[in-house]
Amino acid sequence: MNAQPELTQALLYLDGVSVSFDGFRALNNLSLVIGPGEMRAIIGPNGAGKTTMMDIVTGKTRPDEGDVLFDGRVDLTRLDEASIAELGIGRKFQKPTVFESQTVEDNLLLALKGPRSAAASLFGWRNRVKASELDGVLETVGLAEHRARLAADLSHGQKQWLEIGMLLAQDPKLLLVDEPVAGMTDAETEETARLLTRIAGNHAVVVVEHDMAFVRALGCKVTCLHEGTVLAEGPIDAVSANERVIEVYLGR
């Protein structure tokens, strides 16, 4: 399908998206626009539909109605996960998911940009990845000393970083990061905020998080979801002062 001309500016464009599970409306007429290189924080109570929004964007769940456009022209609702990933959308799961029985290095190698077909991997074309890229990512996420360890042996926080590193290795245009600091210490949380802000600019980053100190540290526009729809959007101070946001989410 074709996008209207004014939408070409947006990297990710959701309009009027709704989806129901067994009659329960997880997303309700949701609209969201992310610009190229933009950093956006998404907050909202449990069950607000934050993860479901990411499921829609990455092709895991099909919306019942609404438009989901990438790069102003690609209709994401018609593509599967692998095609969407190839377009340049990477995703970190809410529950950290890495390849436990493989080394940190192999995890990143698997993620590194390059041909993804079975033939390419079987006949070794995929092996021509640049060692410098791998080292760069290892450095960025602070796992350089752990490159030879099995992912299963990493701490919870390190696994989160490894997964973020895998996103970086993928080098997508858009990163969807679901609760990156859950289970992290304060120091690790601060480090992660620094890491993500460094990434933004070259990549658009959408971060879902409940940790308000962390969201504040990101220093970006904030969207609050509630019952599958946007409740408030704007600078953090404005959103956290919003009456409805305080009522349903932040509390008094």
Place this chain on the structure above:
Amino acid sequence: MIASRLLAGLDLKGRVFLAALAGLAVLVPVLNLAVPETSALHVPTYVVSLLGKYLSYALLAVALDLVWGYCGILSLGHGAFFALGGYAMGMYLMRQIGPRGVYGNPTLPDFMVFLNWKELPLTWYGFQSFPYAMLMVVLAPGLLALVFGWFAFRSRVTGVYLSIITQAMTYALLLAFFRNDMGFGGNNGLTDFKDILGFNIQAQTTRVGLFVATVVALALGYAVARAMVNSAYGKVLIAVRDAESRARFLGYRVERYKLVAFTVSACMAGVAGALYVPQVGIINPSEFAPANSIEAVIWVAVGGRGTLVGAALGAIVVNFAKTWFTGALPELWLFGLGALFVLVTLFLPKGVVGTLSAWSGGRRQAAPAGVAAAPAAE
């Protein structure tokens, strides 16, 4: 060059395994052909064929381990691929009988004459040619796996559901091959073979030749599987096993990766079946029995899933035990097998070889693999 690259990719147990196979390929023929029958060291010909049978099972186990151990596809239908390869070989052997059958018909196998058939069905065309039959040994199971896998993996059937439909597949084939009008010999199957490539199939030297061919096939099958799992492809396969959706969101077409492994594995199982048939002298529909496929899974579990060598050893050891048991205490075998499976699942979830390499690996490397059911993928 390929050989040296492969050797470089082998771990210790792989090298020991290939060396042991090379030893068997020399030792068994010598002990059978050169050592006089009166000597205690003589290996009787029936034992040579028995060993050959075990080794063809070992190849089936390696094939199964490729999909189950490295890609998490618990196929309970690999016996079907094995049997299809066996039937392709059996059809070649039937056509070799020629006019020497009971009814003396030069083209039609005896069972067709008995059924009053006038001409050879299309499915049997070409099977008088050895190369054609060998092609079918690989193609028939390969194509079935390709079609079956294409539908199953594309619709994302996984886990127990996939296992159940693989059982259904082999059961459906069991019923089909039982039917006389399918033209594969009905419930009697194919037997009374006379010769293979012009050699009398009963002759001592032929038996030894078949044994050596099986050893070579097992070594090659192992080498192919090892090369696959060591390649970048193998890393993706393991990634799919451990976190399928993670692999998908990284942009991998999981269904294609599975399909490649499943098809290669089925072809390998077909070769195993083709080597099995001339050594046991018969192929009939009971080879499609769902229980056969389940037994193969037990061999792999006992030896160690995701180790390849363990799968082969598991097949050999369990079948030794089976031969001994069914001789000594026939009615207890199924209980013994069941108990073995339960014990291994409870106390040795990585199987014998998996546990051994975890121990030795744990000493070399400070960090042991802490995950259950995640075999060391070296």
